Amino acid sequence: MNRTVIAGFLLTLASAFFFAVSGPIAKTMYAIGWTPGAVVLIRLAGSAVLLLIPTLIALRGRWGEVLTHWRTVVTYGLVSMAGVQGFYFVAVEHLTVAVALLLEMTAPMLIVFWIWARTRTRPATVTFIGVVVSMFGLLLVLNLRGSSISIFGVVMAMAAAVCLASYFLVSAKDTITIPPVALTGLGMGIGALAMSVIVLAGVMPWNAVTADVDFGGVSMSWVVPMAMIVVFTVGAYITGILGLRYVGATVGSFVNLVEVPFSVIVAWLVLFEMPAPIQLFGGVFILGGVGFIKWGESRLARRVARREVVATSEPSLITT
Secondary structure, eight states, rough: OOHHHHHHHHHHHHHHHEEEEEHHHHHHTTTTOOOOOHHHHHHHHHHHTTHHHHHHHHHHTTTTHHTTHHHHHIIIIIIIIIIIIHHHHHHHHHOHHHHHHHHTHHHHHHHHHHHHHHHHHOOOOHHHHHEEEEEEHHHHHHTTTOOOOHHHHHHHHHHHHHHHHHHHHHHTTTTOOOOOHHHHHHHHHHHHHHHHHHHHHTTSSSOOOOOOOTTTTTEEOOHHHHHHHHHHHHHHHHHHHHHHHHHHHHHHHHHGGHHHHHHHHHHHHHHHOOHHHHHHHHHHHHHHHHHHHHHHHHHHHHHHHHHHHHHHHHHHHHOO
């Protein structure tokens, strides 16, 4: 394994940790009266301001690349920034952090079906096994017999999964030459503008309270967790883009699954919140299923590579 791949894994792990911390911290804000609209808007706007100068420096003399890839930049801001964060933080309001995140982590399955539909290349049998195992885990996570789970929260978490799949696919494109910090900064700015419209339209209500927050049993000013959310968001996206460009969307989405145990631990420490045992058991199936999906993708890649070798060698055999 070369240094580039190792660096990609480490960066993706760092991104997973930063993302995992944000959900539990945001939920502490909900406890004092904040709404998801307020949290997401300040998160996006604060990140955009924090990245403004680095973005301008990174884009010096390279604005032509932004114009060339403007559709990707806009999509990234609307879907990967505003979409992922908006849907996920609404889901966290109605579900436990672990359940919301496990539902969002079905994104790798969506990537498999998207690539299948686009390339017309049938996934490996192992991939289908992984999808079935993950779907079984999904049913356990939903804990249908408990019937206390919020259907609205589930819909929001699955919408976040769709947006997350887009994030993996866009971030992994090595044809995009825009520097990662600039792509993140532009995306945050576009996402903040989109969220401003959503909040002003009343789609996501705004309410912010300047009161102390109970953070893992410690009382502190609301400014501290809000600042942590902004800083961790910037770190998550920058390390995520860098890592995905090194390891690719499929591998990156697989490594990103460590966000689940990270989030469970942080939610336990900060919120004293734990999912039901059957939901944790279902989470194991989801993660195991995605492991099978990754295995199947690797087998498919080798199969396609062998076909390409055969196809390129046939003409030479004919001419000789």
